[in-house]
Amino acid sequence: MKPFTRHTGIVAPLDRPNVDTDAIIPKQFLKSIKRSGFGPNLFDEWRYLDRGEPGIDNSKRPLNPEFVLNQARYQGASILLARENFGCGSSREHAPWALEDFGFRAIIAPSYADIFYNNCFKNGVLPIVLDAAVVGELFKEIVTHPGYRLTIDLHTQKVSTPSGKEYSFAVDAFRKHCLLNGLDDIGLTLQHVDAIRAYEQQRRVVAPWLFKS
Amino acid sequence: MAGRALYDKLWDAHVVRSDADGTAFLYIDRHLVHEVTSPQAFEGLRIASRPVWRVDSVLATPDHNVPTDGRARGIADPVSRVQVETLDQNCQEFGLTEFGMSDVRQGIVHVIGPEQGATLPGMTVVCGDSHTSTHGAFGALAFGIGTSEVEHVLATQCLIQKKSRAMLVRVNGSLGAGVTAKDVVLAIIGRIGTAGGTGYAIEFGGAAIQSLSVEGRMTVCNMAIEAGARAGMVAVDQKTIDYFHGRPYAPTGEMWTRAVAAWRDLQSDADAVFDHIVELDGSSIAPQVTWGTSPEMVVPIMARVPDPAQETNAVKREGMRAALKYMGLEANTPIAQIAVDKVFIGSCTNSRIEDLRAAAAVIQGRRIANNIKLAMVVPGSGLVKQQAEKEGLDKLFSAAGFEWREPGCSMCLAMNADRLEPGERCASTSNRNFEGRQGAGGRTHLVSPAMAAAAAIAGHFVDVRNF
Ligand code: SF4
Numbered sequence: 001m002k003p004f005t006r007h008t009g010i011v012a013p014l015d016r017p018n019v020d021t022d023a024i025i026p027k028q029f030l031k032s033i034k035r036s037g038f039g040p041n042l043f044d045e046w047r048y049l050d051r052g053e054p055g056i057d058n059s060k061r062p063l064n065p066e067f068v069l070n071q072a073r074y075q076g077a078s079i080l081l082a083r084e085n086f087g088c089g090s091s092r093e094h095a096p097w098a099l100e101d102f103g104f105r106a107i108i109a110p111s112y113a114d115i116f117y118n119n120c121f122k123n124g125v126l127p128i129v130l131d132a133a134v135v136g137e138l139f140k141e142i143v144t145h146p147g148y149r150l151t152i153d154l155h156t157q158k159v160s161t162p163s164g165k166e167y168s169f170a171v172d173a174f175r176k177h178c179l180l181n182g183l184d185d186i187g188l189t190l191q192h193v194d195a196i197r198a199y200e201q202q203r204r205v206v207a208p209w210l211f212k213s
Numbered sequence: 214m215a216g217r218a219l220y221d222k223l224w225d226a227h228v229v230r231s232d233a234d235g236t237a238f239l240y241i242d243r244h245l246v247h248e249v250t251s252p253q254a255f256e257g258l259r260i261a262s263r264p265v266w267r268v269d270s271v272l273a274t275p276d277h278n279v280p281t282d283g284r285a286r287g288i289a290d291p292v293s294r295v296q297v298e299t300l301d302q303n304c305q306e307f308g309l310t311e312f313g314m315s316d317v318r319q320g321i322v323h324v325i326g327p328e329q330g331a332t333l334p335g336m337t338v339v340c341g342d343s344h345t346s347t348h349g350a351f352g353a354l355a356f357g358i359g360t361s362e363v364e365h366v367l368a369t370q371c372l373i374q375k376k377s378r379a380m381l382v383r384v385n386g387s388l389g390a391g392v393t394a395k396d397v398v399l400a401i402i403g404r405i406g407t408a409g410g411t412g413y414a415i416e417f418g419g420a421a422i423q424s425l426s427v428e429g430r431m432t433v434c435n436m437a438i439e440a441g442a443r444a445g446m447v448a449v450d451q452k453t454i455d456y457f458h459g460r461p462y463a464p465t466g467e468m469w470t471r472a473v474a475a476w477r478d479l480q481s482d483a484d485a486v487f488d489h490i491v492e493l494d495g496s497s498i499a500p501q502v503t504w505g506t507s508p509e510m511v512v513p514i515m516a517r518v519p520d521p522a523q524e525t526n527a528v529k530r531e532g533m534r535a536a537l538k539y540m541g542l543e544a545n546t547p548i549a550q551i552a553v554d555k556v557f558i559g560s561c562t563n564s565r566i567e568d569l570r571a572a573a574a575v576i577q578g579r580r581i582a583n584n585i586k587l588a589m590v591v592p593g594s595g596l597v598k599q600q601a602e603k604e605g606l607d608k609l610f611s612a613a614g615f616e617w618r619e620p621g622c623s624m625c626l627a628m629n630a631d632r633l634e635p636g637e638r639c640a641s642t643s644n645r646n647f648e649g650r651q652g653a654g655g656r657t658h659l660v661s662p663a664m665a666a667a668a669a670i671a672g673h674f675v676d677v678r679n680f
Contacts, residue, residue, distance in 0.1 A: 016532065017528055018532065022649060022650050027626050027628045030628065031293055031628065032292075033252035033256070035256070045649050089343065089647060090343050090626075090645075091341060091343040092249070093253075093360040112411075113408075114377075114411060114443050115358070115443060118358075119360075119362075122359065172234075173236075174373070185365065186257075186261070186364065189238065189368075189369045189371055190369060192238065195229050196238070196369065199229040199240055200240075200370075203240070206475075207335070208471075209464035209468045209469075209471070210333070212269040
């Protein structure tokens with residue numbers, strides 16, 4: 001996993017609530033058995049005018065000029081600004097894989113669906129929660145300022161705007177640690193093998209019907 | 214000390230260790246695996262040369278990609294086929310139990326777990342699938358996880374978690390005739406919204422929930438995630454215990470007696486404290502129909518399509534406008550005047566034997582309307598299919614013009630060949646009406662099995678209570 005420390009980037013505004021993971025990456029792309037390559041199909045149904053299928057050349061497909069990620073001013077965006085309940089629906093980790101593969105390092109929204117929020121951290125994407133009023137303010141500023149960039153500092157837990165305003169955000173200490181250092185948490189968990197074994201032993205005594213052998 | 218909620222009891226019993234800030238290792242008893250969210254997890258294990266921690270905790274089956282007709286011919290789509298074959302190979306390589314595509318026990322993962330007794334009260338159950346909340350219907354702590362977490366559980370049997378807050382949704386009173394578990398859960402989501410349960414584990418209680426069959430409770434818990442809650446649960450009662458008696462994976466003999474004694478404690482103490490309580494009156498719930506592209510966009514069958522002009526919140530108003538545009542609906546149209554093109558009875562929400570019986574009871578020898586292009590019934594598992602055929606339900610459906618299919622997810626998410634064409638409108642017993650969920654451009658209305666069957670016969674939505 002890529003560590004996340006400090007990042008400055010162009011912000012793309014996706015102005016709708018309840019963006020679900022089916023919209024982020026439609027199901028036909030879930031047939032892949034790989035972890036990478038989902039970026040060209042991020043928001044596929046909104047981004048292109050035709051129907052996407054795995055394996056076709058996306059560079060030849062007709063783009064929907066209205067969709068925000070297709071507009072010239074948001075090319076190279078690496079921060080996504082979104083509305084309430086972003087990432088609701090299915091548990092597919094293909095959603096953060098697609099966002100990451102496209103080039104997004106962070107998302108800013110008033111709220112997220114739990115599973116999606118969790119999945120982001122496992123993939124080096126930082127989901128930031130800011131107050132709905134602040135998010136509303138940012139949407140306005142972006143529209144009036146082409147090339148709008150934000151700086152995100154995970155160490156200090158601050159988002160700063162071009163005009164120098166700063167917004168603090170909360171992040172769980174363990175997740176922050178993993179993200180800052182790009183740590184694989186399976187390795188971390190396996191440092192506690194003895195605790196897991198001890199738990200299993202007492203569980204076998206209390207609820208032996210849960211174990212086959 | 215205040216009493217504990219069911220959620221507290223389940224949580225406490227599974228904490229392996231915890232840090233000062235509340236981050237805990239939660240032990241997982243049952244891990245269900247399907248073909249879509251697992252290949253990258255197995256790949257991760259292989260790369261790191263890690264074995265599966267507890268092989269006997271895993272039960273795998275392909276469900277999302279499997280064809281629902283002509284299964285003997287195999288899977289036509291090569292990409293789908295590779296995914297299903299990859300699951301077969303991974304299960305073989307790691308020594309895991311799999312009900313493969315030609316096994317009669319194959320089916321939707323959330324249907325077969327309980328059916329086999331592989332899901333039991335008091336367990337922690339996870340699966341790389343958000344509708345894992347279904348299994349909470351038996352007093353289990355069950356929730357969906359992402360692929361990285363699938364790998365984490367395979368490798369360590371644990372998840373790193375922080376405890377959610379506890380919510381109680383109490384549905385009082387009794388449900389009217391023709392009102393089902395599906396209507397109850399849609400009404401709950403209509404009330405609290407699709408993010409209303411975010412950060413919570415929801416316990417469903419009250420007389421109306423207790424009156425539901427175990428399968429009905431599964432329908433309710435299935436859609437907890439549609440209210441934003443990763444986990445939904447219902448306390449154990451005699452119905453729960455009776456349900457598991459004699460199931461293949463359930464304990465027997467002296468072990469059964471011991472297990473049952475432990476399960477009886479799986480309910481919230483009378484003085485349990487919840488972070489949030491929501492109350493609904495069960496007797497005022499009518500059959501529900503969704504009109505938009507989010508499960509919270511739902512109204513009773515007698516109502517009209519809501520008018521965005523009446524909505525004061527600007528973000529919501531825009532959301533409603535976009536939904537109506539996508540759905541091809543005019544504000545203020547009576548729901549009962551909306552004609553449908555296709556009808557889908559199936560999915561992990563409503564594909565169990567009781568769902569099929571409820572749909573069949575509505576048909577009563579009638580035929581589907583002329584404007585219905587396709588009406589299909591997809592049983593949740595091979596065993597549900599077998600049982601339905603024993604009862605003659607397949608013949609009843611076929612005689613009415615429904616197609617009778619093989620088990621799988623099918624048109625719930627259209628990863629196989631079953632899907633809506635752009636602009637087609639579907640009465641569906643599934644759980645998500647998102648844009649493109651049942652096929653790009655397709656329009657989904659969520660309803661109960663009885664309401665779906667009635668819509669198939671009438672050709673449009675209709676109140677099943679006077680049908
Ligand atoms: S039936 Fe639908 S919701 Fe249920 S597991 Fe399958 S795809 Fe997911």
